[in-house]
Amino acid sequence: MLFRILLCVSLCRFAMAASATTDTKYDEKATYDMTHWGLPSPGEIPEIYRCLNHKNFKETVIQSRDTWVIVFTNGTLETSWRSLANFWKGAILFAEVKQHGSVMLMREIGLSAQIEAKIAVTINTQNIGVVFPHGGEKMKRKYKVCENTGMAIKHVLKGLPSEEVVLSSMKEREEFMYFAYLSATPQIPVFAIAESKDVGKLFLAYYRVLAYMFKDYFRFAIFRTDDDQDIFKDIFSDGEPITNLRVPTMTALIPNIKNQEISYDSFPFATEMMGSIDFMSCVYWLYIVNDQYRPDMPRPTHSSYEEEEAEMKAIAKMLKKRATMLNQCNEGELRKEEL
Template structure:
């Protein structure tokens, strides 16, 4: 029996988007950031938290050194990398012990240092100094691995088998894109959620790809992000992927906002909360750690205020949503460098 996918559209209603500041004005124009946005994405680092926050983290970190003032270009970079890379700052006036441990020389070494993605051993031997935000961003982003799988329509069934044979069962997360290289945002999301979502990319889709997905009669803008949900046709027998129909929960930009990290985070938490129990195999929906993705909650709560997720609405009249707001990590002693 050939596998056919029937797409159902889930409407997201009244979900506020997270505003990402985009500003290309001169360094002096740092007042263009709203007060609540300043330092929102930059974490103060000290001797007490540096090892646990940076060195023991598998994620890439950009560490900025300052003496009470910070260029707006660093703030712009941090906002641009929100959720993708962690950004911290060290006050060189007070953290002399930490600077000695880091072998950082004030007035000699560059303004920042990049600790690449990987374990402590990699961070200890592969950190790199960076002279400016562009260099720091490039070094940090390039270190993020790509755990997504590039597939074509004909490889869809094998991909789904891999999803449903995982323990716990993983949702099939698919990005349709015209970009040959995996977007850094998708690399970050794929790695962060790989325990719960199996990420794939269909690049420059052909008509055959759309046909395999059951999307040949519809038009979609790219990039398009969605999660496939199984629907067993014959509930009286043990289901295989060939016995299943599939619906799709779409990331609807008109309702969810821009395709950025906080909005994708909200989307994936909503999907897991609403649909994990219907996944075949060992979905572990009765395990609180898996059902609520508590390991990710513990991590992301350091930079977002995470409210208890509500089921994703299935009709336009249902305005429940998973809400994420930014945690304010303002550092009042650091001023704009004019």
């Protein structure tokens, strides 16, 4: 209770003087041993799943809660689709189905004869994608046929749950932090800045996947570069002009209470330490933040770090299992093509 009272009072102060109370607590040269989590390495996750067919479609796609994008090709995956698959690698699952295997799969999907005929003709000259949104079988049946990656991006975003909070005022930021720290299981606030268009939309897709996947342990917010910079520049800029920031970018803030005063440890996503920002590097970063701060966070008596750790391990196990399945199939497909 004391923590709640102090935090409530201190958050009001923080809204007025955050830049003076935020410290950066990370070492860009540090190395972190993450083997105890059993996460897949980025190299273990293929961009494209190439073993989808009418026999395994239901088990692989319909029974999965992940977003899937099936791309029908004449044997050549276009650069635009390959680039999109690479950008979303690990967050949005892509499968390529070549012309000789497309007819049976389209019938298994349940496409109308008219759409099936259109795809059969169109893939001679261009790739066609079918987006299966996040969720169970009912949602998967609301698939969308997309003639280009722009349409696919639109429907992928539309189908993802929006657990992230878009902040546009200091009051919203204050309330966001308050509810994060005082949740039944303490949530670490994560802030991101992204553009409103282009790369910002691509980033938003896997940011939403992160926000949904880790919603019990982190609370995700996003600022837009065209919003009032006063509400986020103290978190990100560290005294530097906000225009110098490379976006998208992320940071986490953790409360540090001493002598009834609160300060915040800032742990930014540092490309020097994590490499380029993508889905799996963000996953690794979240686990590093978790290791550094969660054990010491105040929590209700009915909540324990051991329980939180077990559930975080369950997420890591799921990611590893999925990567293993995709890799085993792709390796088999490659061997077959080499014969």
